[in-house]
Amino acid sequence: MNQPILQPDTNDETITPAMGSLSTQPYKGTRDFYPEDKQRQNYIFGVWRTVVERFGYQEYGAPILEPLEVYTAKSGQELANEQTYTFEDRGGRTVAIRPEMTPSISRMVAARRQELAYPARLYSIANFMRYERPQRGREREFWQLNVDVFGVDNDQADIEIITIADAILKEFGAAETDYQIRINNRTFINDVMTQWLGLDEATTRSMVKLLDRKNKITEADFNDQAFEILNDEAGVAKLQQLVAVTDLSALPEELQSYESLSSLRRVIETLNDRGVGAAGFDMTLMRGLDYYTGTVFEVFDTHPDNNRSLFGGGRYDGLVGLFGAEPISAVGTAPGSSMIENFLEVRGLFPAFAPTAVAYIIVIDEQYQAANELATTLRTAGVSVEIDITGRKVDKQIKTAFKKQIPYMIFVGENESTTGEYTLKNTTNDDGQTLNLEQLVEALSK
């Protein structure tokens, strides 16, 4: 009964439906979630919700469409232009299906900046679309938790958000060795580029992009491209020295006095002190989006078969201000359900599938009135019950109960409705008992 996690990409034009009929395939890059898959997704949503609510975060919702300019302003060119589903509506407005939540929640905070109580702790679980080549763990439609704290301009907010990222993975049953939380700081990156390497703004941008790609290219390519940007062997040597560092205290002496490094150090040390052992420094951690202004972080899966970035986040103090309001500090993170699904899948951390119904009522001789009365009694007692209303023979109904993996069957015919005695059968071990109504309710409502 287990469904494959990822739908094979069979829904392109090479597969044509039967003559004149519509295709049964979902739109390219999107998934149908049958109950088994949806239950896994709901499990992920449930863990997210449990963890963020423990920290007092409150849920909000935002529209699936936003004016395109909300994204072009600050999200980075690739995301805003190449990856969004953009179109003109019937009123001539250019709109986008949201590819991320950060601009929407920033807009919402800006709109109610006077009424909100700070720190404003907000979360949402929502669907998004990005126009990209579908691949494992990366679908065109995807679901994300967004968890953000607004109105705190000190490190405690950065620490809290990373603590939540860590708490989520632990709540899923992950061990600390299953992931790394790599942390950097945009201000520190900028200081290193401009003050230590002496780069101008354009060269800094190129260098940030190169560092962002470092783990995807070879050492030789990295060095070649670094030389192209810096045009200076000494600079390349300094850069190599820098990216090799994983412990802040091993950073070059001159950098140790940077104010921006103190903040980065405080965040990592406090996290380690508070039991977030997976948190550490990574000089190549840049994050793709343009709106980050301080701490940036990314969670990496350490599993050999799934060694990739799971999700990230950071501080983006400038975004709310784009909506005509005074700037409001913000830190957030956004795990996606597909990445988490792979993370749990490779480790066998998903709970087993269980159908909604606890009992399946097998109806003999179409005794629907009696079957419904019994079902109503059980439902009122909080027991989820399905009734077989197909009118098929009893053996076929029994087969259905097994196919649905429902734990119990109850047989209802004229005899049962007269005597008030019912046969309850366990579908997993074939145990049977004869019970009256009261006993039946008791047996199933535990």
Add this chain to the structure above:
Amino acid sequence: MNQPILQPDTNDETITPAMGSLSTQPYKGTRDFYPEDKQRQNYIFGVWRTVVERFGYQEYGAPILEPLEVYTAKSGQELANEQTYTFEDRGGRTVAIRPEMTPSISRMVAARRQELAYPARLYSIANFMRYERPQRGREREFWQLNVDVFGVDNDQADIEIITIADAILKEFGAAETDYQIRINNRTFINDVMTQWLGLDEATTRSMVKLLDRKNKITEADFNDQAFEILNDEAGVAKLQQLVAVTDLSALPEELQSYESLSSLRRVIETLNDRGVGAAGFDMTLMRGLDYYTGTVFEVFDTHPDNNRSLFGGGRYDGLVGLFGAEPISAVGTAPGSSMIENFLEVRGLFPAFAPTAVAYIIVIDEQYQAANELATTLRTAGVSVEIDITGRKVDKQIKTAFKKQIPYMIFVGENESTTGEYTLKNTTNDDGQTLNLEQLVEALSK
């Protein structure tokens, strides 16, 4: 703190944001859900979920985008062409943001028709878009529960779906006098039109459209338009006789022998027998969508200030077959959250707003380490806790606790962390107690 339920329609082009900045308004016809509103929506979602799961329905998910032809095939021209958000993707496919779920779930059932166990009981809670003039209870983006049973070709399925519609309203605390469930049957409608009124296919279609509009136009307009279609005074008289009937036994003698009427009668009588007192016959009940083939029903609010259709449903046996599969019987219903929101609002049936956090930790002299240790202990015990991490003066932090409406405050400073004794204050009645850690956990985890 209560937010208005419906956003005023202020987000059109007449309101321009501050010079050079982005608008804080959501896209026209969509809503931002701040925590108070989202909590109401979640309350609605929760009741839906509780009720359908009691009946053994299992949740699924489907993509937000579908190929346009999925809707043009059978949904009715207005919905497919005039009301959908349609655009061409970068691969040249014409796609639509889903305006409804029925075609998607029919497609999904067709795709797994062999693997599914019937009766297949499925539900989803999802967002949709329709391009329409925004009005009270009708927004461009909206949320719906879809609950459908597949593979049952007898009335028991129709009865179950209407029973669920009724159970949902009762679960919200509605009295049976708060709503009517008006029921008709597409086959019966067709029989009446063709056999009793002697109409051809085109005239039947016009007449069905007219009956569908009957409650929105005057008696005189109805009669005029009926005459235009029938071109026959005697036919108009027969029609008037027909639409006045609210009790099946009062229908004209000739109709009493129709097989299609037996089914309609059985559905209504069984519902009444099973305690669905609001169920009754309505000859003008048509439902706008082309795919219905048997029972159709609509739930109407009886409140004088909100007298309108809340939601509807019916049998659509032909839709799965459009996807190249053998036909599979289907019955479903789809309440929307905005309509339900108005229904609950006019009757004061919403629970009061409650923030996520039970306690707010006021931090004295930036004792964040101690505050976090306390918070971790409480969170581990299942108590949702927010910490004030702003570094502001204590009185400002206290004001925030009140503004957030959090029931308790806990004060943490050096003294508390040394003695292990904490002051717990009730924000609603100003009661205060001094408690040690164990007592604190006990006081808050009840």
